[in-house]
Amino acid sequence: MSSAPPNPNNNPTAASAGGAGGSSPTFSPLYQQIKALITQSLQSGEWKPGELIPSEVELANRFKVSQGTVRKAIDELAAENLVMRKQGKGTFVSTHHEARAHFRFLRLMPDEGVPHYPESKFIEVKRTRAPADVARLLDLKSGDAVIFIKRVQSFDAVPTIVEELWLPGLTFKGLTAERLEEYKGPMYGLFESEFGTRMIRATEKIRAVCASDGDAALLHIAANTPLLASERVSFTYGDKPVELRRGLYLTESHHYHNELN
Amino acid sequence: MSSAPPNPNNNPTAASAGGAGGSSPTFSPLYQQIKALITQSLQSGEWKPGELIPSEVELANRFKVSQGTVRKAIDELAAENLVMRKQGKGTFVSTHHEARAHFRFLRLMPDEGVPHYPESKFIEVKRTRAPADVARLLDLKSGDAVIFIKRVQSFDAVPTIVEELWLPGLTFKGLTAERLEEYKGPMYGLFESEFGTRMIRATEKIRAVCASDGDAALLHIAANTPLLASERVSFTYGDKPVELRRGLYLTESHHYHNELN
DNA sequence: TAGTGGTCTAGACCACCCC
DNA sequence: GGGTGGTCTAGACCACTAA
Incomplete structure (x- = not known):
C-alpha cells in the first residue's frame, strides 16, 4: 500500500556547491550544501543585516528539498550567530546593531x-x-x-x-x-x-x-x-x-x- | 483512509521530570524532559565516564518516544560536551581521560x-x-x-x-x-x-x-x-x-x- | 552481516506573533 | 485567521564500525 519514495536521490544539483571538484570524494550532506547556499546569499548581501530572510517553507521550495533539511541548515547558522530565529516572526540576519x-x-x-x-x-x-x-x-x-x-x-x-x-x-x-x-x-x-x-x-x-x-x-x-x-x-x-x-x-x-x- | 494518529499526546509520564510543580506553567518540550532524564542517569552514575550509553532506539523504547526525540535530546547533550557521538559505534559518556x-x-x-x-x-x-x-x-x-x-x-x-x-x-x-x-x-x-x-x-x-x-x-x-x-x-x-x-x-x-x- | 549514528522526507500539531 | 518557527512522529536509506 501507499506510494513510492518521492525523492530517492540525495545528491541534487546543489552538490556543485562547495568549490572545485578535487581528488577526495568531496561528499557533503544536503543540509550542508543548503547551508553553504544560504551563507552565499548572506555574504552577497541578498539579505542584509537585520532583515528577514525567506521562511523555511519558501527556502525549501527554492532549493527543492524538504523543510526539515532547510531547518537543519538554519539551525547551524543560528548556532554560529549568522542568523537569529524569532518564533512566530521568522528568521533574521544577525546584526551588530543590537x-x-x-x-x-x-x-x-x-x-x-x-x-x-x-x-x-x-x-x-x-x-x-x-x-x-x-x-x-x-x-x-x-x-x-x-x-x-x-x-x-x-x-x-x-x-x-x-x-x-x-x-x-x-x-x-x-x-x-x-x-x-x-x-x-x-x-x-x-x-x-x-x-x-x-x-x-x-x-x-x-x-x-x-x-x-x-x-x-x-x-x-x-x-x-x-x-x-x-x-x-x-x-x-x-x-x-x-x-x-x-x-x-x-x-x-x-x-x-x-x-x- | 489510513490510521489515526498513534501518539496524540505530547505530555507523557515523563512530564513529571523537572522538579516540583510550581506556579508557572512549567511547560517543557518532550525532548527537554528526555534530556533531563538522561542527564539524571549520567549524574547518578548509571553510565560512567567513557562508557557506552544505550542506543537511540533503545532509549526511545525505554522512554516511549520516537527515535527523533531522543536524537534531539542527545544532540544537545553532545553540544554541551556531556556525551560524545561516534558514528557506527554509539554514544559515549565524556571523560577527562582523553x-x-x-x-x-x-x-x-x-x-x-x-x-x-x-x-x-x-x-x-x-x-x-x-x-x-x-x-x-x-x-x-x-x-x-x-x-x-x-x-x-x-x-x-x-x-x-x-x-x-x-x-x-x-x-x-x-x-x-x-x-x-x-x-x-x-x-x-x-x-x-x-x-x-x-x-x-x-x-x-x-x-x-x-x-x-x-x-x-x-x-x-x-x-x-x-x-x-x-x-x-x-x-x-x-x-x-x-x-x-x-x-x-x-x-x-x-x-x-x-x-x- | 548486523548494529550504530547520520541524513532526508512528509505530515501533523503546537506556541507565538501580528493583522 | 493566517503565517512563522518549534516539536514530534514514522519510516526510509546512507555511512561507518565491528564481528
Missing part, C-alpha cells in the same frame, strides 16, 4: 554593577602601509595600504582601554576620523552598515604586560602598572581576516570574563 | 610549537576551613571544611603557572598529597575517577597583576613581573560549584588563547 550583540566581543566586565558600553576618544586615525607583522595577520602583503586607528575607551569617564586597530585599506576605503567620531556605538556596527563587512568570529591572544609611559599617560595611571594585553584578529565570511586589534586593558575594577564549556 | 579533553579548560598555549600538558609540582596540600570569599564562591558556609592545594606547573621544565585550588572537603574526602603526586595527568581526570565528580563547565575572571616576591621565587622570575591572574570556578551537574582555582600565569612565551563566536 544590545544583545554588543557584548559578544567585548569581554571586559565591571567587577561590580551591570556591564555597559564604553565611550570612545580617538587619538589618531591615519592611512599608512602595513608593517610585516600586521600584514601577515591580515593576510596582506607587507606595505599594502592599511588604516590605523588609536583610541581610548572609558567607562563612567574612567579611561580603561587603549586600543590600536589595523584595517585593510581596500575594504575600508573612505573610513575617516570624522565618520568614526560621529558614529556612536560599537565599531563593528559601523563596519557592517557603512562598509558591508560583517565580523563573524575572532581569536584572541592575551598576556600581562607593564604599562609604557605613553600608555600610562593615556590611562592616567602610574607607569609599569600591570595591564592585560589582547591581540584580536577578526574574521568575516570565508574566514577572511579583516581586523587586527591590539588592546591594553586596565583591570583595577574590571576583569576579562570567559566561559569554558 | 587527549581531546585535556585542552578544554587549559587555555594557556605556547607562542611557538604544539601545545602539551605541563608537569605539576605540589607545594602544599592541607585540609583547612573556608575563608569567607572562598565559601561564597563554592556555595559553602564560612568555616566549612575545604582542601587547599598549591602547586607549580612547568612546560619543558620552565615554571609557568602557580596555582591555588580550593575544594569542598566533603566532596573530596580522602584526597591526599600522595594521591595527587602519584597521579599523572589532568587533575579533573583524578576528580572524575576517584571522587565521582565530573567538571562540566567553568567561568573565569582574568586580570593583570604584579608578581609578589613569593610567587616570583616560585616562577624563577624577578619580582613585579606582570602576570595573568585567573580566577576559575568549576561546576558539576546541577550547576553546583566544586572547585575554585586561582592561577598566576607567566606570559613570556605563552599566551591565553580564546575564541570569540
Whole structure:
C-alpha cells in the first residue's frame, strides 16, 4: 500500500556547491550544501543585516528539498550567530546593531554593577602601509595600504582601554576620523552598515604586560602598572581576516570574563 | 483512509521530570524532559565516564518516544560536551581521560610549537576551613571544611603557572598529597575517577597583576613581573560549584588563547 | 552481516506573533 | 485567521564500525 519514495536521490544539483571538484570524494550532506547556499546569499548581501530572510517553507521550495533539511541548515547558522530565529516572526540576519550583540566581543566586565558600553576618544586615525607583522595577520602583503586607528575607551569617564586597530585599506576605503567620531556605538556596527563587512568570529591572544609611559599617560595611571594585553584578529565570511586589534586593558575594577564549556 | 494518529499526546509520564510543580506553567518540550532524564542517569552514575550509553532506539523504547526525540535530546547533550557521538559505534559518556579533553579548560598555549600538558609540582596540600570569599564562591558556609592545594606547573621544565585550588572537603574526602603526586595527568581526570565528580563547565575572571616576591621565587622570575591572574570556578551537574582555582600565569612565551563566536 | 549514528522526507500539531 | 518557527512522529536509506 501507499506510494513510492518521492525523492530517492540525495545528491541534487546543489552538490556543485562547495568549490572545485578535487581528488577526495568531496561528499557533503544536503543540509550542508543548503547551508553553504544560504551563507552565499548572506555574504552577497541578498539579505542584509537585520532583515528577514525567506521562511523555511519558501527556502525549501527554492532549493527543492524538504523543510526539515532547510531547518537543519538554519539551525547551524543560528548556532554560529549568522542568523537569529524569532518564533512566530521568522528568521533574521544577525546584526551588530543590537544590545544583545554588543557584548559578544567585548569581554571586559565591571567587577561590580551591570556591564555597559564604553565611550570612545580617538587619538589618531591615519592611512599608512602595513608593517610585516600586521600584514601577515591580515593576510596582506607587507606595505599594502592599511588604516590605523588609536583610541581610548572609558567607562563612567574612567579611561580603561587603549586600543590600536589595523584595517585593510581596500575594504575600508573612505573610513575617516570624522565618520568614526560621529558614529556612536560599537565599531563593528559601523563596519557592517557603512562598509558591508560583517565580523563573524575572532581569536584572541592575551598576556600581562607593564604599562609604557605613553600608555600610562593615556590611562592616567602610574607607569609599569600591570595591564592585560589582547591581540584580536577578526574574521568575516570565508574566514577572511579583516581586523587586527591590539588592546591594553586596565583591570583595577574590571576583569576579562570567559566561559569554558 | 489510513490510521489515526498513534501518539496524540505530547505530555507523557515523563512530564513529571523537572522538579516540583510550581506556579508557572512549567511547560517543557518532550525532548527537554528526555534530556533531563538522561542527564539524571549520567549524574547518578548509571553510565560512567567513557562508557557506552544505550542506543537511540533503545532509549526511545525505554522512554516511549520516537527515535527523533531522543536524537534531539542527545544532540544537545553532545553540544554541551556531556556525551560524545561516534558514528557506527554509539554514544559515549565524556571523560577527562582523553587527549581531546585535556585542552578544554587549559587555555594557556605556547607562542611557538604544539601545545602539551605541563608537569605539576605540589607545594602544599592541607585540609583547612573556608575563608569567607572562598565559601561564597563554592556555595559553602564560612568555616566549612575545604582542601587547599598549591602547586607549580612547568612546560619543558620552565615554571609557568602557580596555582591555588580550593575544594569542598566533603566532596573530596580522602584526597591526599600522595594521591595527587602519584597521579599523572589532568587533575579533573583524578576528580572524575576517584571522587565521582565530573567538571562540566567553568567561568573565569582574568586580570593583570604584579608578581609578589613569593610567587616570583616560585616562577624563577624577578619580582613585579606582570602576570595573568585567573580566577576559575568549576561546576558539576546541577550547576553546583566544586572547585575554585586561582592561577598566576607567566606570559613570556605563552599566551591565553580564546575564541570569540 | 548486523548494529550504530547520520541524513532526508512528509505530515501533523503546537506556541507565538501580528493583522 | 493566517503565517512563522518549534516539536514530534514514522519510516526510509546512507555511512561507518565491528564481528
